[in-house]
Amino acid sequence: MKTYFHDVAGEYVRINIPETDNDLREFMQWARTAAHRGPIALDTETTGLDIYSATYRLRTVQFGDERTAWVIHWERGGRFIEAALFVLRMAPRFLIHNAPFDWLVLDEHAEFALEILAPKTVDTKIKATLIDPREPHKGGIGTGLKPLSAHYTDPSAPDTAGDLTEVFNGLGFTKATGWANIPLDHPTYNLYAGLDVIYTARLDPILTRELARLGVRQALVDYEHEIARMCSVMMRAGIVLDSEYASTLSVTLHEEEAKYSVVAARYGVESVNSGAQVSEALLAMGEELTQRTDAGALKVDKAVLLPLADLDRDWVRIGARDPNPLADAVLRAKRAGKWVTAYADTFITNMDANGRVHPNIQTLAARTGRMSITKPALQTLPSSDFMIRRALLADPGHVMVSTDFAAVEMRVLAALANVKRMKQAINAGEDLHDFTARLVFGPNFTKAHRKLCKGIGFGKVYGGGAETIARQTGAPIAQVRSAIAAYDRAYPEIVRASKKWQREARATGLVTVSATGRRLPLDRDRMYAVVNYQSQSAARDVLGQAMLNMEEAGLLDYMKLPIHDEVLASVPAKEAQDFAREFERCMSFDLFGVPIASEAEVGGRSWGSLYMKDAKGKYLPELLIAQDEWYAENPQAAYAKAA
DNA sequence: GTAATCACG
DNA sequence: ACGTACGTGATTACT
Numbered sequence: 142m143k144t145y146f147h148d149v150a151g152e153y154v155r156i157n158i159p160e161t162d163n164d165l166r167e168f169m170q171w172a173r174t175a176a177h178r179g180p181i182a183l184d185t186e187t188t189g190l191d192i193y194s195a196t197y198r199l200r201t202v203q204f205g206d207e208r209t210a211w212v213i214h215w216e217r218g219g220r221f222i223e224a225a226l227f228v229l230r231m232a233p234r235f236l237i238h239n240a241p242f243d244w245l246v247l248d249e250h251a252e253f254a255l256e257i258l259a260p261k262t263v264d265t266k267i268k269a270t271l272i273d274p275r276e277p278h279k280g281g282i283g284t285g286l287k288p289l290s291a292h293y294t295d296p297s298a299p300d301t302a303g304d305l306t307e308v309f310n311g312l313g314f315t316k317a318t319g320w321a322n323i324p325l326d327h328p329t330y331n332l333y334a335g336l337d338v339i340y341t342a343r344l345d346p347i348l349t350r351e352l353a354r355l356g357v358r359q360a361l362v363d364y365e366h367e368i369a370r371m372c373s374v375m376m377r378a379g380i381v382l383d384s385e386y387a388s389t390l391s392v393t394l395h396e397e398e399a400k401y402s403v404v405a406a407r408y409g410v411e412s413v414n415s416g417a418q419v420s421e422a423l424l425a426m427g428e429e430l431t432q433r434t435d436a437g438a439l440k441v442d443k444a445v446l447l448p449l450a451d452l453d454r455d456w457v458r459i460g461a462r463d464p465n466p467l468a469d470a471v472l473r474a475k476r477a478g479k480w481v482t483a484y485a486d487t488f489i490t491n492m493d494a495n496g497r498v499h500p501n502i503q504t505l506a507a508r509t510g511r512m513s514i515t516k517p518a519l520q521t522l523p524s525s526d527f528m529i530r531r532a533l534l535a536d537p538g539h540v541m542v543s544t545d546f547a548a549v550e551m552r553v554l555a556a557l558a559n560v561k562r563m564k565q566a567i568n569a570g571e572d573l574h575d576f577t578a579r580l581v582f583g584p585n586f587t588k589a590h591r592k593l594c595k596g597i598g599f600g601k602v603y604g605g606g607a608e609t610i611a612r613q614t615g616a617p618i619a620q621v622r623s624a625i626a627a628y629d630r631a632y633p634e635i636v637r638a639s640k641k642w643q644r645e646a647r648a649t650g651l652v653t654v655s656a657t658g659r660r661l662p663l664d665r666d667r668m669y670a671v672v673n674y675q676s677q678s679a680a681r682d683v684l685g686q687a688m689l690n691m692e693e694a695g696l697l698d699y700m701k702l703p704i705h706d707e708v709l710a711s712v713p714a715k716e717a718q719d720f721a722r723e724f725e726r727c728m729s730f731d732l733f734g735v736p737i738a739s740e741a742e743v744g745g746r747s748w749g750s751l752y753m754k755d756a757k758g759k760y761l762p763e764l765l766i767a768q769d770e771w772y773a774e775n776p777q778a779a780y781a782k783a784a
Numbered sequence: 785g786t787a788a789t790c791a792c793g
Numbered sequence: 794a795c796g797t798a799c800g801t802g803a804t805t806a807c808t
Binding site: 412414415416417418478479482483487506507508509511512513514515516517518520521599600602603604605606607608609610612613666667668669670672673674676677705 | 797798799800802803804805806807
């Protein structure tokens, strides 16, 4: 046995690295006793974060309590693996910091199913995030093991991951290659591997006390563990990539980017992504640029360039002027460049040996509790065009179904603020913006009036003012101001709720507490954002409730992605309509007297098939048949779709 | 590392 | 006293 000692919060802790069968027996004996005392902290060291890459390896599994850690060298195989598996099976409770990662690592590389480990797990990151979801650079404690340990248990806690980068460099490795190549018996590597579980073990009771002190209910903690487990199942399954299509798309977009970069170069712009070069060249061509960025540079973003290129927001010729060829080329080169690097190429680099991508779903990413999806960023794929989503496919024999909530943030706000007339309108099944326009402008309201009322509704949910609403809707500022006043008279409860939430937040240390007990930190100079935080957070929990309903209904294995107000699923083609009704049912319920409603759309094999529509939202049958393998085999369905 | 930009709900 | 669009992820340029 190799043993290291280390000072944690003024106390010596022991890190054991078993080497012989006897050492392993001692480890298992410790585990039996420790499991009786309480949960065992658990962590893994691996070759990196790309769990599904072909060369990925699990290197060590660490177990521990507040004073003792055991680093089990999984990589040595045989008895080491047996001992680790014994404890994984035997212990009834585990503490893991950021559990989804270790669940998936052990599921994929230790054949220890997350269905078994997840119900035994308490995730200290979930607990910490429910106390303060903010990262340090946004004014919070942070949610990583290092900032949490420094804050709660030991100010001198080492940055175990960060410090290892220097160790890697000293050994001739990089941050990227070190995790795979550092010798298994390296002292610092083993010491830090062990310290991580000790810090996790010390964190948990403190976080538990803190949650109790703040009045956060255990039900919220449990619910977040369920959501994390469900998302881990989705991450593990992944999504089929049409790799041939993605490769072709990559080439096409690279060519498009190159073609328009050549045009831009004719006007002296060497790099279309350089704002300075673009603005200088446009000024030289006699264009006027008036808008400035926060830092004072001339703004040359899409909103500025489109009018110069005589294009509307849908990139259609307006006919108001001669298009500026440089503005046009920069727009097209930048779009092609972004789509290929951020999407098409990322799909290919993230693909596993089975042709699937496994996105990383962070279940509590935003301070409002919203989830985020990275590698690839599947929540942000272009929706104006089918071409990127076309690369992602339903499972073999399946088709894609997407189910959306109907205007969920407005409905949630009506429920939270108990907006009487709004609730009546929603319950009566009326179009909310029509209803509002009638209240504000009378029975003879126009389409422009409806648009303005819709904009004001957005303004309420986002906390926007008259200027922004005027800019967004194109209505004159005076009309916007009087319409907002009329809106506030029609729905006085929203103003009242905003004031109440702000008052309560000031009294509880700039934290507004959501309907589910989620703590949402506010910025002192942006208190108006409280309406947005409440609506966005409640909408996140409406999605969470719907996800729980889905698992209850046996739909988990069909779910692919949560996208804020939408769930994407892959379902057997023959039963797609039945599945669609089931997803709608799971996403429909009452919230404080407001019906939360949803609508499912059934597509073909590719996600993109749900976006093969014209400007009016009508499906394009020829495109469906040409681009989607399921519609190619079922052309009559494509024509029925458009009818 | 910061700024700017662009993609989404 | 007044008014403030909200929340993300990813890439590129530039210091």
